[in-house]
Amino acid sequence: MSGTTTAAARLRAAGGGGNRWVVLLVLCVSLLLVAVDSTVLHVAVPAVTEDLRPTGVELLWIVDSYPLICAALLILFGTLGDRVGRRRVLLIGYGIFGAASAVAAFADTPGVLIAARALLGVGGAMIMPATLSILRAVFPDRRERATAIGIWTAVAAIGAATGPVLGGFLIEHFWWGSVFLINIPLMAVILPLGRWLLPESRGGFDGPWDVAGALMAAAGVLGVVLGVKRLGVGHELSDLLTTGPLLAGTALLILFVRRQRRRPQPLIDVRMFANATFSTSVGCIVLAMLALVGLELIAVQYLQLILGLGPMETGLRLLPLTFAAMAAGASGSYTLRRLGPRRMVGWGFVLTAGAVLLLTLMGQHDRPLLLTAGFVLLGFGLQTTLFAAYESMLSEAPAEHAGGAAAIGETSYQLGAGMGIALLGSVMNAAYAPGLTSLDGVPRAARESASHSLGEAYQISDGLGGTAGELLRAAARTSFVHGLHVTLLVSAVLLLLGALAALRLPRLTEYGAERPEPLPGKCPPPRKGESASPADGAAGRTPVLPASRTPAEASGSGRTAH
Numbered sequence: 001m002s003g004t005t006t007a008a009a010r011l012r013a014a015g016g017g018g019n020r021w022v023v024l025l026v027l028c029v030s031l032l033l034v035a036v037d038s039t040v041l042h043v044a045v046p047a048v049t050e051d052l053r054p055t056g057v058e059l060l061w062i063v064d065s066y067p068l069i070c071a072a073l074l075i076l077f078g079t080l081g082d083r084v085g086r087r088r089v090l091l092i093g094y095g096i097f098g099a100a101s102a103v104a105a106f107a108d109t110p111g112v113l114i115a116a117r118a119l120l121g122v123g124g125a126m127i128m129p130a131t132l133s134i135l136r137a138v139f140p141d142r143r144e145r146a147t148a149i150g151i152w153t154a155v156a157a158i159g160a161a162t163g164p165v166l167g168g169f170l171i172e173h174f175w176w177g178s179v180f181l182i183n184i185p186l187m188a189v190i191l192p193l194g195r196w197l198l199p200e201s202r203g204g205f206d207g208p209w210d211v212a213g214a215l216m217a218a219a220g221v222l223g224v225v226l227g228v229k230r231l232g233v234g235h236e237l238s239d240l241l242t243t244g245p246l247l248a249g250t251a252l253l254i255l256f257v258r259r260q261r262r263r264p265q266p267l268i269d270v271r272m273f274a275n276a277t278f279s280t281s282v283g284c285i286v287l288a289m290l291a292l293v294g295l296e297l298i299a300v301q302y303l304q305l306i307l308g309l310g311p312m313e314t315g316l317r318l319l320p321l322t323f324a325a326m327a328a329g330a331s332g333s334y335t336l337r338r339l340g341p342r343r344m345v346g347w348g349f350v351l352t353a354g355a356v357l358l359l360t361l362m363g364q365h366d367r368p369l370l371l372t373a374g375f376v377l378l379g380f381g382l383q384t385t386l387f388a389a390y391e392s393m394l395s396e397a398p399a400e401h402a403g404g405a406a407a408i409g410e411t412s413y414q415l416g417a418g419m420g421i422a423l424l425g426s427v428m429n430a431a432y433a434p435g436l437t438s439l440d441g442v443p444r445a446a447r448e449s450a451s452h453s454l455g456e457a458y459q460i461s462d463g464l465g466g467t468a469g470e471l472l473r474a475a476a477r478t479s480f481v482h483g484l485h486v487t488l489l490v491s492a493v494l495l496l497l498g499a500l501a502a503l504r505l506p507r508l509t510e511y512g513a514e515r516p517e518p519l520p521g522k523c524p525p526p527r528k529g530e531s532a533s534p535a536d537g538a539a540g541r542t543p544v545l546p547a548s549r550t551p552a553e554a555s556g557s558g559r560t561a562h
Helices: 002-015 019-039 042-052 056-084 086-105 110-138 142-173 183-197 211-232 240-262 270-274 276-306 311-330 332-359 368-396 399-432 444-450 454-464 466-504
Strands: none
Touching: 019 086, 019 110, 019 142, 019 183, 042 056, 042 110, 056 086, 056 110, 056 211, 056 399, 086 110, 086 183, 110 142, 110 368, 110 399, 142 311, 142 332, 142 368, 211 240, 211 399, 240 270, 270 276, 276 311, 276 332, 276 368, 276 399, 276 454, 276 466, 311 332, 311 368, 332 368, 332 466, 368 399, 399 466, 444 454, 444 466, 454 466
């Protein structure tokens, strides 16, 4: 009883006064570590390859085991936090993340490093949804919560952009394991600090946690993400190792949804998706990430292979995109109050589509001002969309399902990123290859190999030498730029479809404080018109609306969702 009282007192302290902003600081540091770790290894791959000598398959798993495991377990740990306490899950995640970082830093074989990266994914999956669901609990006022989410999304952008830069600095001065070692002192500080400062909150469920359902969701997401990632690296749908996980994962997710609809206390109340605002927000997150990750990947290839920039110069050229995203996150709350979610998400997509169309003016020669303007508009537009979509999704979810809703948002983020690489990468390859397969004056085998990628075309042209090599190189550069333009046009169309989808979002919202979450182990008190029967549990309430909905909000009018 004393533990419950302490947790409740801590929650009340966090929900009022300045302590909640200290809680936000701790949550943002947590998110920063996870975001940095998702990209910090990219620049260390050559050093890891030279030291550990992994096979091609092992190297692929060294890079992909972290995001795959993290994406697969988000729903499992997000819903577990709703049952046993989000703070508890977050603190355990801290410990796992720190221990896995130590193992990864001193790994002496590819197998150990793969296992450590997978364990990092487990820790990351515990940390990410917990930070967002705790944020919802300590900011019951929607206006303040919008500000907090703006800071949270800006920190995520900073972390993803800082990873390669920080990793490059560490590799230049130390050994590759240092990219993991930096997590340990930070976790040593944040673990006791989080235990002392963070409030405990949970959904107030009395029934048991659906272990079978959680494992079904994890396996389903893992299969879908794995299949999408294989498509993104060039595998065909006819490949059994690609189609098999996709079909199995989709089937498991369908079974998971059917199972949740039958349970009196589901892990995730799938009826949330019947709410137009919630489902549209999730779809917009997928579309925004699809565009962002796919375009960033192609932009990096363009900067390095067409313009001939080095890794550090490439990172610096992409910084305007990051700074613009940070600015959009920091100003998101103000923009939301002025525009509302419909216009904020819609115009964010339109602005991004405009940036993409502007970038079609890129050619084989460097135009730094054009690139900078395009990246600034791209970063600001996409982060505006992501901010509004996250806030809308989180505010539409019932407070007791905050962890599950946060997990859905993060899973959508991961799926969008994988789909972006697969879809836009496929479009790029389809537009690039025909310009080389019909090239005269170059051996057929060389043309076919060069059609796989621009980097491979450069290697083959160097091997050929002479007129044939120069012809192949020039044709490959021209084909790549043509493919880039086609890909940008396809991306612009997808973004404009996202703007149309945003019309389903509400125009405005009324900001106000929501009803506090129930204390651990307590059933929430019934509101007017609700059944007080404990057998009804959460089913006695409208599942797709936050606790404090006014009649105007419930009808879809007069509210802002981001």
